[in-house]
Amino acid sequence: MKKILFSLVFICIAQFSFAQDAAFKSDMLKFMNLSGQMSTFEMLTKDIVDNIPDAKKADFQKELKESLNGLMNSMADMYMTEFTHAEVKDFIKFYESPAGKKLSAKTNVLFEKGQAIGQEWGMGLQGVVMKYME
Template identity: 35%
Template sequence: MKKVLCVVFLMFMGFQSQAQVKNDVQKKAVELIKMTSGQQFDIILEPIVKMMPEENREAFKKEMMTSLEDIYTKLAQVYIEEFTEAEIDEILAFYQTPVGEKMRAITPELTRKGMEIGQQWGQELQPIMMKYMQQ
C-alpha cells in the first residue's frame, strides 16, 4: 500500500512540476509579447477608443484591457509552440540590452509609419485592382 501511495505521490508531483514549468514558460512568453507588441496593440486600438463617446472611453479602455489579457495568453501559446524556453529567455535578454530597449522605444513610431505607408500603398493599388476587375 505504501508503494502505491508513493507512486501516486510521485506521479502527482511530476504533473505538478510539469504544470509549473509550463506556467513559467507561459509567463515569460506573455512578458515577451507585452514587451514587443503591447505598444502596437495600443496604436491599433487607439482609433477604436476614439470612436467611443468621450464619457465612455475610460470604462471601455478598462474592459478592453481585461480582454487583451486573454489575447496575450493565447498568443503566448503560439510563442511556446514556436520557441523553446531558452530561446524565449534569449529574446527577453535582447530586449533588455540598449539596442533592444531602443527597438522597443521606437516600435510605436515604426508601426505608425508602417501603417501610413501601407495605407498609401493600398490607395495606389486601387486603380490597378480596378483595371483587372474590369477585364
C-alpha cells in the same frame, strides 16, 4: 504501496511540469510586453477609446484592458507552440539590451510608417491588377 508511490511520483511530476509551464508563460508575456506588442494593440484601439463618451470611457477602458490581457494570453499560448523557453529567454535578453529597448520604443512609429508604405504599395499594385483584369 506501489499505487501510493506511483501517485506521489505522478503528483510531483505534474506540479513540476505546471511550474515550468507557468514560468514559460510568464516569460512569454514578459517578452511580448518588452517587444511592444501590448502598446501596438493599445495604439490600434486608441481611436475606439476616443469615440466612447467620456461618462463611459473609464468602464470601457477597464473592459478593454481585460480583453487585451486575454488576447495577450491567447497569443502567448500560440507563441509557446513555436518557440522554446530558452529562445524566449534569449528574446528577453535582447529586448532588455539598449538595442532591444530602442526597437521596442520605435514599434508604434514603425507600425505607422509601415502602414503608410503598405497603403502606397497597395495603391500601385491596384493599377497592375487592373491592367491584367481587362
